[in-house]
Amino acid sequence: MNFASEFRNFLIQQNFLALALAVVIGGAVGKVVPARVDDVVMPLVGLVLPSGTWRTAQWVLRGENAIKYGDLLGRVVDFLIIALVVFLIARALIKQPPPPETKACPFCLEALPMQATRCRACTSQLP
Numbered sequence: 001m002n003f004a005s006e007f008r009n010f011l012i013q014q015n016f017l018a019l020a021l022a023v024v025i026g027g028a029v030g031k032v033v034p035a036r037v038d039d040v041v042m043p044l045v046g047l048v049l050p051s052g053t054w055r056t057a058q059w060v061l062r063g064e065n066a067i068k069y070g071d072l073l074g075r076v077v078d079f080l081i082i083a084l085v086v087f088l089i090a091r092a093l094i095k096q097p098p099p100p101e102t103k104a105c106p107f108c109l110e111a112l113p114m115q116a117t118r119c120r121a122c123t124s125q126l127p
Contacts, residue, residue: 033086034082037081037082037085041085042081049077054073054074057070057073058071100114101114102114105126107119
């Protein structure tokens with residue numbers, strides 16, 4: 001087996017194409033979500049949060065040393081808003097699969113309707 005054939009098989013077996021597509025789509029979503037948050041959600045949040053320069057609030061320790069708690073709080077708020085937007089987008093796009101219509105008998109593995117209480121193949125009582 002030559003190198004090119006071995007490399008091709010590696011890419012196919014490791015789902016490299018799916019991973020590459022996920023990276024590309026993730027990069028695109030990485031641009032859309034912050035834009036949506038900055039342009040749509042943050043103006044609404046700005047109505048609720050206090051005005052002013054709260055993101056630059058800090059406790060000065062000595063000289064130039066300071067604990068920048070306003071920046072930390074701002075980043076936490078940004079993270080929570082972005083996480084909420086991603087959750088809402090994922091919930092809208094990813095639908096839960098319907099529950100299975102059959103179950104397997106634990107003794108003979110026969111496919112049975114979910115409401116069955118006894119297996120039709122081995123007549124075992126189902127849990």
